[in-house]
Amino acid sequence: MKYEFDKLIDRKEHHSAKWNEMGNKFGTNDLIPMWIADMDFKTAPEIIEAMKEKLEHGVFGYVNRTDEYYKTACNWLKKRHGWDVSTENITYSPGVVPALSIIIQEFTKPGDKIIIQSPVYYPFFNVIEENNREIVLNPLKETERGYYEMDYEDLISKIDDAKFLILCNPHNPVGRVWKKQELKKLGKICFARGVKVISDEIHSDLIFKENKHVPFASLGKEFEENTITCFAPTKTFNIAGLYSSFIVFPNSKDKDIFEEALGRIDLKRNNPFSLVATMAAYEKGEPWLDELLVYLEENIDYMIEYIKENIPKIKVRKPEGTYLVWLDFRDYAFSKDELGRKMIEEAKIAFDDGLWFGNEGEGFQRINVACPRVMIEDVLKRLETVFK
Ligand SMILES: Cc1ncc(COP(=O)(O)O)c(C=O)c1O
Structure with a gap:
């Protein structure tokens, strides 16, 4: 791949809502952030170049x-x-x-x-x-x-x-x-x-x-x-x-x-x-986007395969689009707030809780997979420990 989607980039020191607002939303910042829909990747170099040019122009x-x-x-x-x-x-x-x-x-x-x-x-x-x-x-x-x-x-x-x-x-x-x-x-x-x-x-x-x-x-x-x-x-x-x-x-x-x-x-x-x-x-930006789509799809395929093999009670279907995946925990039959609580207190993962999307979301969590694969691996290990 030409672009470095695998590279972990620190966002904690860079005013990131996804990484720094978990305290407000989930009560603690000690979570791996898989919520809010932005990506942990650098944008296309052509975009950065255009912004640099504007920056160096110096008149805003x-x-x-x-x-x-x-x-x-x-x-x-x-x-x-x-x-x-x-x-x-x-x-x-x-x-x-x-x-x-x-x-x-x-x-x-x-x-x-x-x-x-x-x-x-x-x-x-x-x-x-x-x-x-x-x-x-x-x-x-x-x-x-x-x-x-x-x-x-x-x-x-x-x-x-x-x-x-x-x-x-x-x-x-x-x-x-x-x-x-x-x-x-x-x-x-x-x-x-x-x-x-x-x-x-x-x-x-x-x-x-x-x-x-x-x-x-x-x-x-x-x-x-x-x-x-x-x-x-x-x-x-x-x-x-x-x-x-x-x-x-x-x-x-x-x-x-x-x-x-x-x-x-x-x-x-x-x-x-x-x-x-x-x-x-x-x-x-098109070449960057085309590679991004390959990377995202590989993240999703990897995650689905892993869940099927190791935590099959979680049900997951491949999305046709978006970098958001709807994880189905209904087979665990947790009470309404228990699933969200387990995610935060035991798995230490920040997902978008299914209930945020309406009552139909009960028993679901939404994961954002637009991040380096090592983060997906980390999340899967955490899920396996708590939900296997
Ligand atoms: C369906 C949908 N619409 C709108 C937005 C946000 O749009 P904006 O940031 O331009 O307000 C999101 C972000 O996740 C989204 O998923």
Whole structure:
């Protein structure tokens, strides 16, 4: 491999949320951090180079995005996902979660219903509740052990009066890369009832062999006209701390509404580093990403093999995408809080507790495998000691 994904890099002395905020979240920092979705790898050298150039320039005033900025993102979408997006309809947001919140504020009213498909990325719950909108749960169906599908019948029974559905495509935490037919069926149900879709596609570049990311809005005119898509280079290239994401609207009118809202709180500009890093990522980062995907998939395969052989009571299914894996401890039949307690006090591992993703997550833990393999080996040994 050209890039050093195996190299352990100290992050403890470098203001890392993942490594230094465990005390707040889990009550102790003496854990191996496999939670929060960022990677323990250095980003692509081309991105670091672009940032160095900016650093050496030494002037860090307000920055101006040109059309070129959006073109690099649109070219990426076209090349990696076969999706044509006009620069007229795309804009910047510091992050996907703030964008979800602003979209909810601008395009719905207090009390409006918004559908989410649990177990799902927990800030989806927060952005709805904290904006005084109502959550409608359309839980995924586990059709085989560890394999989840959308529950269309349940959706039809609950969809009336809802304004939006927030789709997680690919899905965090269950690792599904939704197929074209599944998305088409979802769109048909939503659009026939006047429900629009916000498609969070932040994990769309992290897809494993045999699977293909399908941008929801790319599925035809009706999809394009009724979908707001969020994507970013931040998960893909491990630059989440730089704050940079993109939002694609059906038309420039809706885009203007969003931009005005960002303008009101004066968050409409990139910082100089996020600007150059984003452009370098999309223009030059592809070889790094392709190697990263090989490394991540090997981490996952290694982990699954190890668990099958040595701790078979833990059930695990290979995700189709994302570097997050949904570990199933239900066969141990622990009481609700016991599993999380065992992880922290006995195994000394910080996972995202399944319950954070909704009640459907009871008995699960989510592991982030975007780290050097020695960390995965360490975690597996800890799990084996406690759960064998
Ligand atoms: C589905 C999903 N959306 C959004 C985010 C975070 O996005 P941002 O950091 O741009 O707010 C994450 C991070 O884990 C995620 O998994």
